Amino acid sequence: MDSGLEQIKRVAHLPTRIASEFAKRIYEGSLQPGDKLPTEHMMAKTFGVSRTVVREAIAQLRSEGLVESRQGVGAFVLERPARQIYLDDAKAMDRHDFRSLYQLRIPLEMEAAALAAVHHTTAQMDALSAALSRITDTENWGGSGVEADLDFHRIIAEATGNIYFGQFIGAISDRISHVIVIARTEGQLEDVIAHTIEEHTAIRDAIRTKDPVVARAAMRRHLIGSAQRVGLSIEFYS
């Protein structure tokens, strides 16, 4: 089959064409979050298609997370998630996956601590101390304690001043968070809690020194300790 002939014959699917047109407007900024799309009736008239085609196009945009429809009102452009990286979460994470992702997390978190030592702001140090207090003060080690812990790490990633550290470490945290919840619910020994709190405090203090080497070492110690506490043997060379 001559591919030139096939190209001539193929007519683009109408809903996809219209969905692409609006996606383009959203991505290039001429349609902003909160903006209302034209009514279905108006779009059908403007593009010279049936309302069915318009509705299927909106179904596509909805599925892509770009718009939401409100019955009786219209379709509105959604805020695009600040998140620029997405980790597939369709499959439940088994122990091997967790170990693999944890292994990848280690060099990232260590580098983030070093960069945060150099680049943090006063506000970020305050936020880090607040997260540390939430870790220390929690009465729900496996619930809000995990949230505070992951917040602590996210704040460090943000303090690198490099958005990708924030994005990647945030994505990884989201993916492993429920595994950590389960691990903490199953074992709440007091010395485990005490070590975890001490290690986080040491990281916070190390970052405050502004010395990247010290900060990196404190994070390394915590990640090793943390892995051992959940029975993980992780090979790494950082």
Place this chain on the structure above:
Amino acid sequence: MDSGLEQIKRVAHLPTRIASEFAKRIYEGSLQPGDKLPTEHMMAKTFGVSRTVVREAIAQLRSEGLVESRQGVGAFVLERPARQIYLDDAKAMDRHDFRSLYQLRIPLEMEAAALAAVHHTTAQMDALSAALSRITDTENWGGSGVEADLDFHRIIAEATGNIYFGQFIGAISDRISHVIVIARTEGQLEDVIAHTIEEHTAIRDAIRTKDPVVARAAMRRHLIGSAQRVGLSIEFYS
């Protein structure tokens, strides 16, 4: 507003319910890539809805990349991309973004080289040498030369034996590849090429020694050199 009342009142959007049902079947494996979905007519009868609702559900699934429709034939489940991590590429990458992503890439690639030194297979070493030959032999430094270069790094990531290294480094490579193409098109000095080839050869040879520390150091040297060659000053502590 009492949230219990709101829960009772809210009826889920029909196309979304049907799309979710099929997405579930696809994710849990009862529908496999290549399988044909029931006809629209049959689905409408089975679910007791109009064909419009079914079509909007299929539009959603199509938009999620889970199915493709063939006119006159039916809708078929698509292969799910092996990729489990997605980097948003809606926005063009500027120099600052490139530097930030490169900064994050450094600890990952160094750790990957170390792990690859320990875990590589004979086939992976052969593939790495083949990619190295493609780098060395290319007459199109900015085209197939870049492809070979990124393949080289992907093979190393795969040789870690940890799928997340492959996924993350692959995602990053896809995102920065066209920037590298442009950089190489703009400057093709012979000593730049010679250094790049020598550094890749050193990495290949270091991984072959099975010594993670040596491999890590070779990758570090390359990443520093590579950054300098494109005029990037990157702060890192690995």
Place this chain on the structure above:
DNA sequence: TATTGTAATGTTGTCTGACAACATGATAGG
């Protein structure tokens, strides 16, 4: 017997019209 052409049937793509359900704004009544 093998190949080609045609007809029948089935399926997706699009259109039209109608009504249900929801939302908003204006107006009237207390």
Place this chain on the structure above:
DNA sequence: CCTATCATGTTGTCAGACAACATTACAATA
């Protein structure tokens, strides 16, 4: 001023029709 009702507009769903494409079966011809 507040509440209820009505009118109008918009999305959600249904039903029917026809276009466009795909597949299969059967007949005609070499």
